[in-house]
Amino acid sequence: MNILDLLKSLLSLSLGDFIRRNFGTGPGTELLIDLGGVVILSTFCLLIVIFLIWLTRKIVARMQDRIGPNRVGGRFGLLQTVADVMKLLSKEVIHPAGADWVAFNAAPLLIVISALLMWAVMPFAPGVIGVNLNIGVFYILAISSASVMVILLAGWGSNNKYALLGAFRAVAQMVSYEVPMILALLVPIILASTMSTEGIIAAQTLPFILFAPVSALIFFVSSLAETGRTPFDLLEAESEIVAGFHIEYSGMKFGMFFLAEFLNTLFMSGLVVTLYLGGYRFFGLENWVSADGYPYGRLIGLAAFFAKTFLLYFIYDWIRGTLPRVRVDQILNFNWKFLVPLSLALVFFVAIVDKLIPPGTNVVVRMTIHLLLNILIAAVALELLRRRGRQNRLAMSAGGGSGGVEAVAGHGGGHDDHGHDGPQPIEDVPDVLDTPLGAREPVVIPVH
Amino acid sequence: MSQQIIFFILAAITLTSAVVVVTIRNLFHAALALMVSFLGVAGVYVLLEAPFLGMAQLLVYIGAISILIIFAIMMTRRLMQTNESPFNAQAVGALIGAGLALAILFIVIIRFYPMAPGDGFGQSAMVVDPATLQSSVARMGRSFVSAEAYVLPFEVASVLLLAALVGSIVIAWPHRGEEDNQ
Amino acid sequence: MLAEWQYIGIFVALSPIFPLAPVVLNRLLGPHRPNPIKQQTYECGIETVGDTWIQFKVQYYIYALVFVVFDIEAVFLFPIAAAFGQLDLFAIGAAVLFIFLLSDGLIYAWSRGVLEWV
Numbered sequence: 001m002n003i004l005d006l007l008k009s010l011l012s013l014s015l016g017d018f019i020r021r022n023f024g025t026g027p028g029t030e031l032l033i034d035l036g037g038v039v040i041l042s043t044f045c046l047l048i049v050i051f052l053i054w055l056t057r058k059i060v061a062r063m064q065d066r067i068g069p070n071r072v073g074g075r076f077g078l079l080q081t082v083a084d085v086m087k088l089l090s091k092e093v094i095h096p097a098g099a100d101w102v103a104f105n106a107a108p109l110l111i112v113i114s115a116l117l118m119w120a121v122m123p124f125a126p127g128v129i130g131v132n133l134n135i136g137v138f139y140i141l142a143i144s145s146a147s148v149m150v151i152l153l154a155g156w157g158s159n160n161k162y163a164l165l166g167a168f169r170a171v172a173q174m175v176s177y178e179v180p181m182i183l184a185l186l187v188p189i190i191l192a193s194t195m196s197t198e199g200i201i202a203a204q205t206l207p208f209i210l211f212a213p214v215s216a217l218i219f220f221v222s223s224l225a226e227t228g229r230t231p232f233d234l235l236e237a238e239s240e241i242v243a244g245f246h247i248e249y250s251g252m253k254f255g256m257f258f259l260a261e262f263l264n265t266l267f268m269s270g271l272v273v274t275l276y277l278g279g280y281r282f283f284g285l286e287n288w289v290s291a292d293g294y295p296y297g298r299l300i301g302l303a304a305f306f307a308k309t310f311l312l313y314f315i316y317d318w319i320r321g322t323l324p325r326v327r328v329d330q331i332l333n334f335n336w337k338f339l340v341p342l343s344l345a346l347v348f349f350v351a352i353v354d355k356l357i358p359p360g361t362n363v364v365v366r367m368t369i370h371l372l373l374n375i376l377i378a379a380v381a382l383e384l385l386r387r388r389g390r391q392n393r394l395a396m397s398a399g400g401g402s403g404g405v406e407a408v409a410g411h412g413g414g415h416d417d418h419g420h421d422g423p424q425p426i427e428d429v430p431d432v433l434d435t436p437l438g439a440r441e442p443v444v445i446p447v448h
Numbered sequence: 449m450s451q452q453i454i455f456f457i458l459a460a461i462t463l464t465s466a467v468v469v470v471t472i473r474n475l476f477h478a479a480l481a482l483m484v485s486f487l488g489v490a491g492v493y494v495l496l497e498a499p500f501l502g503m504a505q506l507l508v509y510i511g512a513i514s515i516l517i518i519f520a521i522m523m524t525r526r527l528m529q530t531n532e533s534p535f536n537a538q539a540v541g542a543l544i545g546a547g548l549a550l551a552i553l554f555i556v557i558i559r560f561y562p563m564a565p566g567d568g569f570g571q572s573a574m575v576v577d578p579a580t581l582q583s584s585v586a587r588m589g590r591s592f593v594s595a596e597a598y599v600l601p602f603e604v605a606s607v608l609l610l611a612a613l614v615g616s617i618v619i620a621w622p623h624r625g626e627e628d629n630q
Numbered sequence: 631m632l633a634e635w636q637y638i639g640i641f642v643a644l645s646p647i648f649p650l651a652p653v654v655l656n657r658l659l660g661p662h663r664p665n666p667i668k669q670q671t672y673e674c675g676i677e678t679v680g681d682t683w684i685q686f687k688v689q690y691y692i693y694a695l696v697f698v699v700f701d702i703e704a705v706f707l708f709p710i711a712a713a714f715g716q717l718d719l720f721a722i723g724a725a726v727l728f729i730f731l732l733s734d735g736l737i738y739a740w741s742r743g744v745l746e747w748v
Contacts, residue, residue, distance in 0.1 A: 034637045035644075042648050089652065092660045097669045102477065112649035113642075120641055131637040134582055135500050138708050139638075142503040145511025145701075149483065152518055156476065171515060172690050175697045178511075182704040186711050193715035195585065195708065252656035256649050329747035332693070336736075336745040340700075344733045347707075348726060354714070355722045451632075454639070494635050504705045512698040519694055523686045581631045586716065589709030593721035602706065603724065606731040613699045613735040617744050620688060620695065 012294040013128050013302065034131075041130055045119055049262045050081045055310075056262070056317050063321030091251035096159055099248065103157030107150050108249065108256035114147035115263040122270050123197050125280050125301035126287060136197040137185055140271065141178075144226065144264075148174045151245055154257075158248035167245035169328060174226055176335045181222035183343035187215035187350050188275045191370075201279035205363050209276040211370040212350065214378050216276040218343050223268040225331065227261060229316060231323040269312035273305065277312075280305040342381050349373055455495055462488030473533065475521055483514050500585045692744055696736070703732050 009018035016033045023029045054069065054077065061068030073079025095104065118140050120130035133139050148171055155167020189195055191211055192203035200208075209216045224231070246257045273279055280286050286301030326334075353373050357366055461484065468481035486509040493502035580587075591597035710717070710725050717725075739745055 030633060031636070031640075034640050037637065038641050038644050041641075042645065046648060085652075089656050089659050091656070092662065093657060094664070094668055097666070100476070102480065108653065109646060109649045113645045116645050116648065117638070117641060120638055130641070131634045133499070133634055133638075134631070135503060135585055135708075135712075138500065138503050138507075141704070142506040142511065145507045149510055149514055149518075152515065153480070156518075156522075168686075168690050172693050175512075175515065176693050179697060179700045182700065186704075186707055189708065189711040190714045193712065195712045251660055252652045255652065259649075332747045333745070336696075337740065340736060341733070344729060344736070348729055351714075351722050351726060355717070355719055494638075495632075497631055499631070499635060500709065508698070508701050508705060512694065512701045515694050516691070516698060519686075519691050523688075523691065578631065585709050586713040589711070589713035590716055590721070592706060592710055593717060593724040595720060599721075599724050603727060603731075605706065606703075606728045609699050609702060610731050610735045613696065614738055616695050617692070617739055617742060620691060621742065621744050622688075 008292075008294045011299070012290075012296045013125060013298040014295055016127075037130055041119055042116055045116055045263055046259070048266065049259050050085070052262050052266060052313070053081045053084070053258075054078060055313075056320075059314065059317040060321045063318070085255065088252050088255040093253065094248075094250045096248045098159040100157045100159065103153045104248075105157075105253075107154035107157060108253040110150045110153070111147060111260040112256050112263075114143050114150065115260040115267070118143050118267050119263075121197050122267065123201055123274060123279055124305055125298040126198075127295065128298055128302065129198060132196055132198045135195045137189060137195045137200070137275075141182060141185065145178060147260075148178075154249075155245035158245070160248050163245050163247045166247070170228065170245055173328070173331055174228075176332055177222045177225035177339075180218050180335065180339040180343040181226060183340070183347050184215045184219040184222065185275070186347050187212045190347075190350060190354060197274050197279075200275055201281060204278045204281060206367050207276060207278040207281075210367050212276075212346075212374055213371070214342070214346055214374045215350075216272065218339060218346070219275070220272060221339065223272070224316070224319065225335070227264045227268055229261075229265060229320055231319070231326045265316055266309070266313060269316060270305070270309045272312055273308040277308050279308075338381075338385070342377070345381075346374075346377055349377060451495065455492070458488050458491040458495065461485075462492070471535075476518070479514065479517050479521060482517070483510055486510050486514070497581055498584075500588070689747055692739075696739060696745075699732065699735060703728070 005021075006018060009015050016037070019029055019033055023032075057080070058068040058076075069077025069080035071077060071080075072083045095101075121133050121136040121139055123129040123132075151170050151174070152167050155163045155165075155170070158164070188200055188208050191208055192200040194200065194203070246254055249257065280301035282300055282304035286297045286304065287295075288297030288300070289295045350370070350373065353369065357369060465481040465484040465488065469478045469485065472478050472481065486505060490502040490505040490509075493499070493505060592602045593599050706728065707725070710721075
């Protein structure tokens with residue numbers, strides 16, 4: 001056992017190979033390596049969330065034109081999260097009267113467990129992965145689907161009307177948005193012809209976002225809704241149903257829900273990077289093996305992976321700091337009437353087109369064909385939205401009474417729905433305004 | 449050997465939670481125990497080298513059907529007031545039926561899957577080529593759509609799903625006239 | 631292949647420790663002064679009247695139902711997608727027919743007005 005060997009293995013992230021070299025490859029060593037891998041992965045996950053919470057607070061603060069944490073731990077407030085954790089640890093654990101003991105206590109544990117379990121198939125660098133399952137993406141889907149149940153447990157176990165209502169809404173939202181997520185996930189699997197995460201990365205000589213940007217967008221939006229992030233964060237909106245399904249949780253149990261949300265968001269960023277942005281790929285440099293057999297290229301892969309993942313996480317926070325909350329019926333209508341048909345059509349056409357391309361063609365040609373297909377589908381979808389928006393606006397203004405209604409013809413694009421009406425008798429004003437996806441909102445009547 | 453231990457643990461979990469489902473008074477707890485038994489079955493699938501099926505069990509049963517069951521419970525029962533007795537007066541008949549079912553199962557398995565010399569308890573000496581195992585999901589996918597395999601049952605399955613969807617909407621959704629007093 | 635799942639098995643066995651540790655620590659470090667007022671369920675500052683139950687919209691059930699159907703569709707579609715490289719055009723036609731039949735169900739639900747959140 002050579003110290004230099006150990007150091008070089010540590011540096012090149014090949015500790016597993018080091019152990020196998022020195023202790024043989026029996027089942028005992030495999031067990032040891034797996035055990036070590038689990039511990040390292042879980043510790044990493046828990047520690048990175050501490051950094052993530054600070055990062056989110058800083059980013060959102062800057063977007064809201066303020067500074068964010070800047071007292072605890074120096075000018076940048078680096079230890080703010082640590083202070084928050086200590087605060088949560090010292091809070092009293094209150095059990096609401098009549099709470100179901102099993103459900104109430106199991107829910108925070110289960111939600112963190114399911115958030116952690118997904119990380120087992122996340123490829124950090126070539127060879128640095130928990131386990132390269134053959135059905136990696138399907139495994140992720142199964143675990144995230146099982147975690148929806150936990151929210152229902154939390155809501156029901158609190159014996160609180162608002163928690164239950166929040167849990168129902170959360171479950172309805174998450175379950176609805178799983179459908180476009182599943183369908184959008186099919187596209188990288190079709191393109192790579194494998195379900196394993198490392199296999200998908202290996203098949204991305206050109207990143208799949210160039211092949212299927214619509215699929216990437218659908219997956220991104222669905223993951224926003226799955227993790228409960230703005231603009232879909234009705235689940236924890238303070239102004240709506242006061243913190244939703246985790247109303248009754250105090251102290252570290254609440255901290256667990258918080259932890260799970262951040263872990264899920266980071267995981268979804270990593271997943272988008274893996275599926276669409278090439279994962280840890282960096283122009284082939286990540287495969288560089290030095291002359292004495294240590295794969296130092298893994299460090300480059302790791303750095304590339306984290307750079308891309310944090311870029312995507314920044315985009316998640318960017319959206320959070322920018323967009324307002326969407327109403328629950330708008331959320332669900334948007335899903336079932338736009339995203340699901342769009343993703344079904346996408347899978348439909350990608351499958352057909354991919355088979356029609358003869359197998360030997362150059363990857364750039366293949367990419368262009370797929371890109372054109374995606375642009376075509378996106379154009380058709382947007383055109384349909386525009387038409388429906390115009391129809392709805394015309395229908396509203398035509399049936400809107402004779403009191404001189406002048407619906408302002410907004411720019412095309414289907415999402416414009418603010419036809420401000422001039423002063424008119426109340427009876428003639430239509431009391432609903434139809435947006436193209438069928439949602440309804442009351443018209444603001446100017447009071448003179 | 450370790451596989452045996454894991455199998456026994458999983459079987460114990462599955463059976464205990466199944467018994468809990470049937471005997472416990474609190475309906476919600478029964479639903480939770482049902483979910484635990486689903487987990488146990490998923491584990492058994494994984495142990496049988498069919499991980500895709502195990503994950504499908506997780507996805508469909510725990511991710512979708514459990515939610516349906518809990519919603520159904522909540523639609524038809526008040527919360528916290530789920531305390532009916534789970535036992536009825538048909539214990540003898542149930543025992544006879546269960547015994548017969550067990551006997552049939554036992555006879556079928558012994559007849560169609562006889563143990564060969566070299567088989568241990570619960571283990572077959574047959575070894576599957578690892579490459580075949582790795583590609584089992586792809587081969588299953590191919591068999592779903594190839595004309596000499598299961599393409600017809602596959603399409604029939606989709607028609608069945610369509611029928612299930614339409615049927616449940618017809619049952620669950622009130623008629624047009626009743627929409628206002630829903 | 632089971633060796634891969636050994637990792638997952640260890641993960642499942644060990645992962646309860648990671649959330650359990652902070653929760654137990656919280657139990658040890660936090661004060662324990664339960665009194666009935668504190669333990670009342672939250673209802674915007676007033677007392678709860680009546681049993682805890684809410685009007686359950688059938689809409690929740692419909693969404694879960696449609697999700698079940700699409701979930702099972704996914705279970706069929708994922709192996710087909712995984713085997714995509716080895717399939718010929720007939721196979722893709724069969725898969726496309728499958729997707730089409732299920733989107734038929736979605737169109738029916740949409741036209742019936744079932745997907746509105748009232």
